[in-house]
Amino acid sequence: MNISGNTILITGGGSGIGRGLAEAWQAKGNQVIIAGRRKAVLEETVAENPGMKYLTLDIEDPAAIKAFAVQVAAEYPTLNVLVNNAGIMRMENVLEEQNLSDVEAIVTTNLLGPIRLTGALLPLLRKQAHSTIINVSSGLAFVPLALTPTYCATKAAIHSYTCSLRYQLKDTTTEVLEIVPPYVQTDLLGGAEDPRAMPLKDFIAQTMEIFNAQPTPLENCVENAQGLRFAESTGQFDAVFKGLNDSFGNH
Numbered sequence: 001m002n003i004s005g006n007t008i009l010i011t012g013g014g015s016g017i018g019r020g021l022a023e024a025w026q027a028k029g030n031q032v033i034i035a036g037r038r039k040a041v042l043e044e045t046v047a048e049n050p051g052m053k054y055l056t057l058d059i060e061d062p063a064a065i066k067a068f069a070v071q072v073a074a075e076y077p078t079l080n081v082l083v084n085n086a087g088i089m090r091m092e093n094v095l096e097e098q099n100l101s102d103v104e105a106i107v108t109t110n111l112l113g114p115i116r117l118t119g120a121l122l123p124l125l126r127k128q129a130h131s132t133i134i135n136v137s138s139g140l141a142f143v144p145l146a147l148t149p150t151y152c153a154t155k156a157a158i159h160s161y162t163c164s165l166r167y168q169l170k171d172t173t174t175e176v177l178e179i180v181p182p183y184v185q186t187d188l189l190g191g192a193e194d195p196r197a198m199p200l201k202d203f204i205a206q207t208m209e210i211f212n213a214q215p216t217p218l219e220n221c222v223e224n225a226q227g228l229r230f231a232e233s234t235g236q237f238d239a240v241f242k243g244l245n246d247s248f249g250n251h
Contacts, residue, residue, distance in 0.1 A: 001132045001175065001216045003208075004029035007078045011059060011117065012086030014041035016186035017136065020204035021083065026052055028208075033076060035068070036086060059086050059113035060105065069120035080128040082121055084114035084158075085136040085179075089151040089188045103150045110154035115161060122174070131174045135162045139182045139228030143237065146245050148189065166218065177218055179207060182225035196247070198224045 008025050012018040013034025026032045026049060035057040036042055042054035055071065058064045072079055087110045090102050118133060125131035141159045144152035159178065166176035185197040206222040221229050231240040 001081070001177065001211065002130075003212055006030045006081045006132075007033070007076055008081040008083065009033045009035060009072065009076070009079055009121075010083040010085055011035045011057065011113070013083075014038060014045045014054070016188060017181060017184060017200070017203070018083075018085040019045055020200055021085070021207070022052060023049055024204050024208050030081075031076075031078075033072075033079075059117065060108045062116055065113070065116045065120050069117070069124070072121065073124045077124070078128070079121070079124055080131040081134065082118065082125060082132070083134045083136070084117060086110075086113060087136070087151075087154075087188075089148055091147045091189070092149055094149070106150045107154055110151065111157050111161075114158060118165070125174055126172065129173065132177060133165065133169075133174060134177045134179060135159075135165075136179045136181065137162065139180055139225040141180070143228045143231050143240050143244055145248060147248055175216075177216060177220065180219055180221040180225050180229055181207075182222065182228065198222075 006025070008030050010018050010022050010032065013022045013032075014036045018034065022032045022034050022045070031053070033053045033055060034042055034045060035055045037056065037058055039056050042056065046052045046054050055068065057068045088106055090106060092098065092102065114135060125133065135158050137159045138152070138155040140148070140152045141155035144156070162176055162178045169176055181203065183194070183197045184203045185192050185194065185200050203222060203224070207220055210217060210220045210222070227240060228244075231237045
């Protein structure tokens with residue numbers, strides 16, 4: 001992936017990792033469009049980053065995604081990078097009566113949303129001389145946090161989907177990459193002030209360093225995420241799983 005000169009769309013780009021990536025890519029000389037449900041958050045972000053654009057999108061609504069893709073093609077015909085970053089994370093206690101509306105919202109936002117949006121925008125991306133799809137998974141795709149079972153399951157599914165998508169597009173000019181974040185200081189699960197989490201600015205800086213590498217690695221996995229990402233392949237899964245979950249008080 002070229003680090004500059006792109007037209008980049010980032011879902012969930014108004015806050016957290018999405019906003020960090022948006023600002024970093026804009027600083028590298030890209031046209032960045034952020035998308036999300038919360039218009040006020042998007043407006044605040046673009047106001048603080050002149051030149052950045054925003055579009056509202058309800059990632060849970062299939063009809064809205066189709067209409068959004070038409071709008072993007074009309075307003076940003078040179079779009080060549082899609083970053084599927086939007087996601088929600090909620091705790092679930094299976095010993096209590098489950099709120100299935102929460103479960104369904106997590107699956108729809110974290111998994112069906114990226115699949116639908118990728119399908120809707122792929123014709124436009126494939127029109128470009130070179131294009132990139134970047135899916136944001138999680139270290140928890142590889143070692144789950146039991147407090148958030150559906151979130152972790154959707155991220156594992158996104159990793160699997162990314163591998164299959166990459167293979168299907170291997171003979172085209174569209175590359176497929178994956179970002180594997182560790183626990184980062186964002187509002188997700190109230191981690192913004194958690195000292196156990198990686199500072200957001202450090203995560204963004206290290207992630208951009210990896211993107212600068214040529215050829216770009218298929219998986220962008222900072223050092224803080226590698227313990228989770230490679231726990232199974234190094235024979236450490238059981239120990240890492242227990243350590244992670246014990247540290248969050250889930251015995």
